[in-house]
Amino acid sequence: MAIVVGYAIAVLGAVLAYQFGxxxxxxxxxxxxxxxxxxxxxxxxxxxxxxxxxAIVGSGWASMIMWILFPIGFIVGLVMLFVGIFKKEATEEDL
Structure with a gap:
């Protein structure tokens, strides 16, 4: 059940980001x-x-892969946030 909740939160976050953007x-x-x-x-x-x-591997220690996946996703999000903050808007002169 916890697995489904995790996927549901991720999908809900993506849908909300799409709607707001x-x-x-x-x-x-x-x-x-x-x-x-x-x-x-x-x-x-x-x-x-x-x-x-x-669950697939059958070992609880295998879930520690989330310690690798989370920082990667967080850094990608941080880079996207910084691109949005520091990116220069295109003007008609640039085109």
Whole structure:
């Protein structure tokens, strides 16, 4: 049951990020998706994947893979957030 909750939270975070980013500028979308990845998607997805892998392998220690997956997802989200914050908006002169 906990595995399903983890996947559900990750999907819900992705759906909400999509809804909040719809119709926004590219810079704003980067910020929304970076925040969503760091706060909801990465922790829930790493937890669910870790438990799924542990159930498949049959060892509780195998769930420690979430200690590897979470920082990777968090750093990807942090980079996306920083891109959204520090990216320069394209003007008509640049095009």
């Amino acid at each position: 719809e119709g926004k500028s590219k810079k704003r979308k980067y910020r929304i998706w970076g925040f969503a990845l760091m706060v909801s998607i990465s922790p829930a997805l790493s937890f669910a994947i870790g438990l799924t892998y542990a």
